[in-house]
Amino acid sequence: MAANKASIGAKTVLPVGHTQKTEDILGITVTKEGDFSSWYQEVVLKSEMIEYYTEISGFFIMRPRSMFIWGVIQKWLTEKIEDMGVQEASFPMFLSEASLKKEKDHVEGFAPELAWVTKAGEKALEVPVAVRPTSEAVMYPYYAKWIRSHRDLPFRLNQWNSVVRWEATQTTPFLRAREFLWQEGHTAHLTEDLAGEEVLHILELYAGVYEKLLAVPVVRGRKTEKEKFAGGYYTTTVEGYIPSNGRGVQGGTSHCLGQNFSKMFDIKVEDPTPKTEENPGHIYVWQNSWGLSTRVIGVMVMIHGDDKGLVLPPRVAQDQVIIIPVGIKKSTTPEEKRRHYDELHSMKTALKKTGIRANYDVREGYTPAWKFNDHELKGVPLRLEYGPKDAAKSVVSYTRRDTGEKGTIAISDLASSVGDLLETIQSDMYTKAESAFLSHRKVITHWNEVVPALDAKNVVLMPFCLAEKCEDKIKDLTSREDTAADGLAEKKAPRMGMKSLCIPFEQPGGIVKGETKCLNPECGEFAEEWCMFGRSY
């Protein structure tokens, strides 16, 4: 139990719903509703998920509590992609400018954020090298060397690493950092169809990370041309939604790169079909790349957390259950106390035997109330309390972190009841988040409803022409200064415009091609599809 004292000596604050005892209690000082941004920063810091790397701005330290979650995700995803035949590799973190420049859109997309190493020791490098922002240009020269025959396809490598994108904009823990952990898969296929199948298979795995592990609902869809990966053919995405501010958040992307990179990097195989005049005898491979980052953790925190701190879905919580002794008094004899602690230990052992990550908190010098707050702050899904009164009835009292619901469990039935409760919590957390997302995804068919919908913390689905310049215009139109004559104009922050989040695979229906117009009143073109727009991270 290391690193549990960051709070000692810090400001004394009374968390919601608890009466202050004699000890200092440290909680979150703002409400989620009242100041979401400060709330988020406090939660990730005080729950010991994150530390700000004050040495260099825009960087964060992931502490054991968040690394554990990343580890669960890593294990789950590794198993799935291994089954697909994906193998692990490790490429250098540096990129030569020559390789980077091979794909024009790619370099333009990433150049503004590249970190350049220009010096080693005291000596200037003859040719500066960039830290990878993503590894297409690092890896593909070697794909050209390794892939010689259609029998080498599909060719699939993955790496778990960190990448650097020196963002000029404001950084936010997990969501936007100058360095972040992720996995990046890079694969090559013989045909567009085979590549496309994999793109969707991976997207479904990413959706699984959110839905099955993090209890976070997502919408699956395709990015618009404006928002797709720099240099790619098309991008698919899972998009999340933050109820507190109504913003959309890109969850993870699976790109089909088409043959753009294979042509530039000369990755080709002989054509297995007979050579003819039209068939030059070789095929440039179809490539995909796909990545999921530690951003997922930030989305989870934003969605589930509350005014007491973190709320963790059981499947990713390091401690799923915390057992806390109560009712120990000054009059309790050492022998009674020892017996009581032995019982706690047996419970912990019984739970662990069935695969439940149970822990107990027998730290001396802290009251039960202090411990309750501490584990609530850190998001432990289920608290068990056990005292002489419980012992007399052969039960344990429990409190759910997600709902605050209390009850008792017969000791005789502990492991199976706790297992069931954890599954219920996981499922209830998902259902709650899903209902919030569902009720805030508004199908809009009148332009004048757009901004009010955004202001009411919705994302919107609207008929859209898919054109890039129309998308720029839409952002512009929705970010105009508010002209409402409410006399409070000077108090209003400039309104954030909306961006396209994705073209959902599940379309509401009702667009008639060549008839339904793009909703942007200044556009005039016909709508192609329903597109999900929103203010976003």
Add this chain to the structure above:
Amino acid sequence: MAANKASIGAKTVLPVGHTQKTEDILGITVTKEGDFSSWYQEVVLKSEMIEYYTEISGFFIMRPRSMFIWGVIQKWLTEKIEDMGVQEASFPMFLSEASLKKEKDHVEGFAPELAWVTKAGEKALEVPVAVRPTSEAVMYPYYAKWIRSHRDLPFRLNQWNSVVRWEATQTTPFLRAREFLWQEGHTAHLTEDLAGEEVLHILELYAGVYEKLLAVPVVRGRKTEKEKFAGGYYTTTVEGYIPSNGRGVQGGTSHCLGQNFSKMFDIKVEDPTPKTEENPGHIYVWQNSWGLSTRVIGVMVMIHGDDKGLVLPPRVAQDQVIIIPVGIKKSTTPEEKRRHYDELHSMKTALKKTGIRANYDVREGYTPAWKFNDHELKGVPLRLEYGPKDAAKSVVSYTRRDTGEKGTIAISDLASSVGDLLETIQSDMYTKAESAFLSHRKVITHWNEVVPALDAKNVVLMPFCLAEKCEDKIKDLTSREDTAADGLAEKKAPRMGMKSLCIPFEQPGGIVKGETKCLNPECGEFAEEWCMFGRSY
């Protein structure tokens, strides 16, 4: 089965011990004995462990075949250190100069090899940042923040990442690269004794990686002052030995940093014992850091490989067993062939069920001999051949990769026999390597025996005063031009001097303090301990 065609179209070479058939056979073009350095480079390249990153010199790509081995090590070590209470964290890859400079020896040790980021996008950074060569200076400012009480101790974090040391000297795959993967553990303790216990516990785990997984014997010991970690208190090490050239190689190091860093970074806790005039009421923590890198893989290759290529110890081999169909002729009917392949598939399944990593090679268009060579090159520990003749006798023929020994196994007994054979191979490989190391560790008590011993590919144990300047002198004395009047002087390369490898924990005995002299004839001081010296990587 991706990435298996690097050989196609390449130079045709006849591997030792095989008659060439109609197909092209690609093997290692030099012998291990004849040209060890080229042999090594060919083996790691052609076995698809490594690719040279030609974009930037001194960097290498780890391909799936080596990443698998690293994965096995990672899993094994993670389990052990988790049991100790070590937790995972992830710190940024960049280091500020201010933090780096806090420990004087530390910065001096690493400054010449630091890669400096001076520019982001088109903009020069106000303060350049270095890529971490190791993370003491990245992590310890936060240790000062997080460690507040003796109750927070021991405090133990680990990270698996890559570090950059921009070496000016020649790089070698795995052994010396400008970027390499490793784990770095950083811990804090209340007392010197507690820190010291952990140092040795970790060292024993590192020895376990070599001895139990990689079948590589190591000598455990302490580094001399000259060779210890820059800024540390003392360094313990496991040292390996490469029989082919008689060089020592540092295998992994576990450092006690003492209070050097805690004083500089102000990492202290209140003293749990009562405050007195002599006791200021706080204690600077005792720190350790310990790291094991992908170097381990290179050592394993050098020790076990042979003229046919890689030889992998079963415990780390991705394919432990390869099953190859033989005796398939042009006259074999498709039905017979299908039945034969079904039997191979059943064998594979039976082996996999018992946890053996078995694969079969039913690639079309390759002869059995080509496949034999291919899997020998890649080091698969055990080859099973199965043809009509074997089928008639209900046996499978096997060939051990390490010894070439052949035999048959009853199909009825396949899984348990193969399991036993793999254990035997693992153990025989270790025994062979250990006997080579044992017979080349010479206890030397006359200075004039030193250079001949080195020339006979030994490392030497000799009485040593432990002084840093004496060590410099010893290197100097042993690297002098050879003065032997053999008339071949012009052909000789300048002789490599010897360095101290470690002060082995197991001392030969016989040094009398204040009597036995340091073996360096120009020293004149008394010997403190037996020190292992050698030419080294």
